[in-house]
Amino acid sequence: MFIEPEYIPLAGGALSYHPEYVEDTDGLYAQLRDEVHWQQPSLEIYGRRHRTPRLVAFVGEQGLVYRYSGHQHCAEAWPPQVVWLRDKIAETTGYHFNCALLNYYRDGNDSMGYHSDDEASLGEAPCIASISLGCGRDFLLKPKGARSKSHKIHLAAGSLLLMLPPTQQNWQHALPVRRGLAQGRINITFRKVLSSL
Ligand SMILES: O=C(O)CCC(=O)C(=O)O
Ligand SMILES: [Mn+2]
Numbered sequence: 350m351f352i353e354p355e356y357i358p359l360a361g362g363a364l365s366y367h368p369e370y371v372e373d374t375d376g377l378y379a380q381l382r383d384e385v386h387w388q389q390p391s392l393e394i395y396g397r398r399h400r401t402p403r404l405v406a407f408v409g410e411q412g413l414v415y416r417y418s419g420h421q422h423c424a425e426a427w428p429p430q431v432v433w434l435r436d437k438i439a440e441t442t443g444y445h446f447n448c449a450l451l452n453y454y455r456d457g458n459d460s461m462g463y464h465s466d467d468e469a470s471l472g473e474a475p476c477i478a479s480i481s482l483g484c485g486r487d488f489l490l491k492p493k494g495a496r497s498k499s500h501k502i503h504l505a506a507g508s509l510l511l512m513l514p515p516t517q518q519n520w521q522h523a524l525p526v527r528r529g530l531a532q533g534r535i536n537i538t539f540r541k542v543l544s545s546l
Contacts, residue, residue, distance in 0.1 A: 409448025
Protein backbone atom coordinates (compact mmCIF):
# COMPACT_ATOMS: atom_id res chain seq x y z
CA MET A 350 0.00 0.00 0.00
CA PHE A 351 1.38 3.44 -0.92
CA ILE A 352 1.36 5.94 1.95
CA GLU A 353 1.49 9.60 0.94
CA PRO A 354 4.62 11.35 2.20
CA GLU A 355 4.10 13.92 4.94
CA TYR A 356 5.32 17.42 3.99
CA ILE A 357 6.67 19.35 6.99
CA PRO A 358 7.31 23.04 6.25
CA LEU A 359 10.07 24.74 8.26
CA ALA A 360 10.95 28.45 8.35
CA GLY A 361 13.74 28.41 5.74
CA GLY A 362 13.45 24.77 4.76
CA ALA A 363 11.15 21.76 4.53
CA LEU A 364 11.08 18.03 5.15
CA SER A 365 9.26 15.24 3.41
CA TYR A 366 8.75 12.09 5.49
CA HIS A 367 7.79 8.83 3.77
CA PRO A 368 6.99 6.07 6.30
CA GLU A 369 7.20 2.49 4.98
CA TYR A 370 9.17 3.64 1.94
CA VAL A 371 11.05 0.30 1.95
CA GLU A 372 9.32 -2.94 3.00
CA ASP A 373 10.78 -5.95 4.83
CA THR A 374 13.88 -4.14 6.01
CA ASP A 375 15.12 -6.79 8.49
CA GLY A 376 17.18 -8.64 5.84
CA LEU A 377 18.58 -5.41 4.40
CA TYR A 378 19.55 -4.21 7.87
CA ALA A 379 21.32 -7.50 8.74
CA GLN A 380 23.19 -7.62 5.40
CA LEU A 381 24.51 -4.07 5.71
CA ARG A 382 25.40 -4.55 9.39
CA ASP A 383 27.40 -7.69 8.58
CA GLU A 384 28.90 -6.78 5.18
CA VAL A 385 29.76 -3.07 5.24
CA HIS A 386 33.37 -2.15 6.01
CA TRP A 387 32.51 -0.12 9.16
CA GLN A 388 35.02 2.27 10.69
CA GLN A 389 35.17 4.31 13.87
CA PRO A 390 37.25 7.43 13.18
CA SER A 391 38.49 9.76 15.91
CA LEU A 392 37.68 13.45 16.09
CA GLU A 393 39.61 16.19 17.82
CA ILE A 394 37.36 18.38 20.00
CA TYR A 395 39.02 21.17 22.00
CA GLY A 396 42.40 19.46 21.61
CA ARG A 397 41.22 16.04 22.83
CA ARG A 398 40.76 12.94 20.66
CA HIS A 399 37.35 11.25 20.83
CA ARG A 400 36.14 8.18 18.99
CA THR A 401 33.03 8.90 16.93
CA PRO A 402 30.03 7.56 18.92
CA ARG A 403 28.85 5.32 16.05
CA LEU A 404 30.38 3.35 13.17
CA VAL A 405 30.55 4.94 9.71
CA ALA A 406 31.26 4.11 6.07
CA PHE A 407 31.42 6.31 3.00
CA VAL A 408 30.46 4.84 -0.38
CA GLY A 409 29.95 6.29 -3.84
CA GLU A 410 31.26 6.75 -7.34
CA GLN A 411 34.78 5.53 -7.93
CA GLY A 412 37.39 8.21 -7.18
CA LEU A 413 34.93 10.54 -5.43
CA VAL A 414 36.38 12.47 -2.48
CA TYR A 415 34.24 14.24 0.15
CA ARG A 416 35.56 16.38 2.96
CA TYR A 417 33.48 16.38 6.16
CA SER A 418 34.20 16.37 9.92
CA GLY A 419 37.70 17.68 9.18
CA HIS A 420 38.79 14.67 7.09
CA GLN A 421 39.00 13.76 3.40
CA HIS A 422 37.01 10.61 2.65
CA CYS A 423 37.55 8.52 -0.49
CA ALA A 424 34.42 6.66 -1.54
CA GLU A 425 34.40 2.88 -1.24
CA ALA A 426 32.48 0.88 -3.86
CA TRP A 427 28.68 1.05 -3.64
CA PRO A 428 27.18 -2.04 -1.94
CA PRO A 429 24.46 -3.45 -4.27
CA GLN A 430 21.73 -2.86 -1.66
CA VAL A 431 22.69 0.84 -1.48
CA VAL A 432 22.65 1.14 -5.29
CA TRP A 433 19.13 -0.31 -5.25
CA LEU A 434 18.02 2.30 -2.68
CA ARG A 435 19.78 5.13 -4.58
CA ASP A 436 17.98 4.20 -7.80
CA LYS A 437 14.60 3.80 -6.09
CA ILE A 438 14.97 7.28 -4.55
CA ALA A 439 15.99 8.80 -7.90
CA GLU A 440 12.96 7.21 -9.58
CA THR A 441 10.41 8.30 -6.97
CA THR A 442 11.76 11.75 -6.02
CA GLY A 443 13.75 12.92 -9.06
CA TYR A 444 16.83 13.56 -6.89
CA HIS A 445 20.08 11.96 -8.07
CA PHE A 446 22.96 11.21 -5.70
CA ASN A 447 26.57 10.17 -6.29
CA CYS A 448 27.57 9.08 -2.77
CA ALA A 449 26.18 8.06 0.61
CA LEU A 450 27.30 8.17 4.22
CA LEU A 451 26.29 5.14 6.27
CA ASN A 452 25.95 5.34 10.05
CA TYR A 453 25.61 2.30 12.29
CA TYR A 454 24.26 3.14 15.76
CA ARG A 455 25.02 -0.08 17.63
CA ASP A 456 22.59 0.73 20.47
CA GLY A 457 21.04 3.74 22.20
CA ASN A 458 24.43 4.95 23.44
CA ASP A 459 25.50 5.75 19.89
CA SER A 460 24.47 9.15 18.61
CA MET A 461 25.18 12.12 16.33
CA GLY A 462 25.47 15.72 17.57
CA TYR A 463 23.84 18.79 16.03
CA HIS A 464 25.26 19.71 12.61
CA SER A 465 24.18 20.76 9.11
CA ASP A 466 25.14 18.91 5.95
CA ASP A 467 26.27 22.17 4.39
CA GLU A 468 29.79 21.49 3.08
CA ALA A 469 30.65 23.78 0.16
CA SER A 470 31.23 20.73 -2.06
CA LEU A 471 27.48 19.92 -1.90
CA GLY A 472 26.59 23.27 -3.48
CA GLU A 473 24.39 26.02 -2.07
CA ALA A 474 21.14 24.15 -1.67
CA PRO A 475 21.61 20.39 -1.35
CA CYS A 476 18.80 17.88 -0.86
CA ILE A 477 19.76 15.10 1.56
CA ALA A 478 17.85 11.81 1.44
CA SER A 479 17.95 9.67 4.58
CA ILE A 480 16.91 6.02 4.84
CA SER A 481 16.42 4.39 8.26
CA LEU A 482 16.77 0.65 8.95
CA GLY A 483 16.64 -1.30 12.21
CA CYS A 484 15.36 0.24 15.40
CA GLY A 485 13.40 3.52 15.14
CA ARG A 486 15.10 6.56 16.68
CA ASP A 487 14.14 10.18 17.35
CA PHE A 488 15.62 12.83 15.07
CA LEU A 489 15.82 16.43 16.29
CA LEU A 490 15.99 19.71 14.39
CA LYS A 491 16.66 23.25 15.52
CA PRO A 492 17.29 26.51 13.66
CA LYS A 493 21.00 27.43 13.40
CA GLY A 494 21.91 29.48 16.44
CA ALA A 495 18.95 28.26 18.55
CA ARG A 496 19.60 26.54 21.87
CA SER A 497 17.08 23.75 21.82
CA LYS A 498 15.10 21.57 19.47
CA SER A 499 11.97 22.74 17.77
CA HIS A 500 11.05 19.57 15.89
CA LYS A 501 11.22 15.89 16.81
CA ILE A 502 10.49 13.18 14.26
CA HIS A 503 10.54 9.47 15.01
CA LEU A 504 12.40 7.87 12.09
CA ALA A 505 10.88 4.42 11.70
CA ALA A 506 12.48 1.40 10.01
CA GLY A 507 11.96 1.58 6.28
CA SER A 508 11.31 5.33 6.23
CA LEU A 509 12.73 7.94 3.87
CA LEU A 510 13.28 11.49 5.10
CA LEU A 511 14.09 14.18 2.53
CA MET A 512 15.69 17.31 3.92
CA LEU A 513 14.73 19.67 1.11
CA PRO A 514 16.65 22.81 0.14
CA PRO A 515 17.34 25.22 1.78
CA THR A 516 17.04 23.26 5.09
CA GLN A 517 20.83 22.76 5.44
CA GLN A 518 21.43 26.52 5.21
CA ASN A 519 19.14 27.34 8.14
CA TRP A 520 18.72 24.25 10.30
CA GLN A 521 20.80 21.75 12.27
CA HIS A 522 19.84 18.16 13.00
CA ALA A 523 20.92 15.52 15.53
CA LEU A 524 20.30 11.95 16.65
CA PRO A 525 20.35 11.97 20.47
CA VAL A 526 21.43 9.21 22.87
CA ARG A 527 18.63 6.90 24.09
CA ARG A 528 19.95 5.17 27.21
CA GLY A 529 18.75 1.62 27.72
CA LEU A 530 17.99 0.97 24.05
CA ALA A 531 19.65 -2.31 23.09
CA GLN A 532 18.79 -2.54 19.38
CA GLY A 533 20.85 -1.12 16.55
CA ARG A 534 19.96 1.21 13.70
CA ILE A 535 21.54 1.88 10.30
CA ASN A 536 21.02 5.19 8.56
CA ILE A 537 22.04 5.98 5.00
CA THR A 538 22.24 9.62 3.91
CA PHE A 539 22.50 10.10 0.15
CA ARG A 540 24.33 13.19 -1.07
CA LYS A 541 25.46 14.75 -4.34
CA VAL A 542 29.04 16.03 -4.24
CA LEU A 543 29.42 18.63 -6.99
CA SER A 544 33.14 19.32 -6.58
CA SER A 545 35.94 18.12 -4.29
CA LEU A 546 36.38 21.56 -2.64
O1 LIG B 1 21.17 9.03 11.60
C1 LIG B 1 20.51 9.95 11.15
O2 LIG B 1 19.28 9.88 11.01
C2 LIG B 1 21.18 11.25 10.77
C3 LIG B 1 22.48 11.07 10.04
C4 LIG B 1 23.07 12.37 9.62
O3 LIG B 1 22.60 13.43 9.95
C5 LIG B 1 24.27 12.39 8.76
O4 LIG B 1 24.80 11.33 8.39
O5 LIG B 1 24.73 13.50 8.43
MN1 LIG C 1 23.43 15.11 8.77
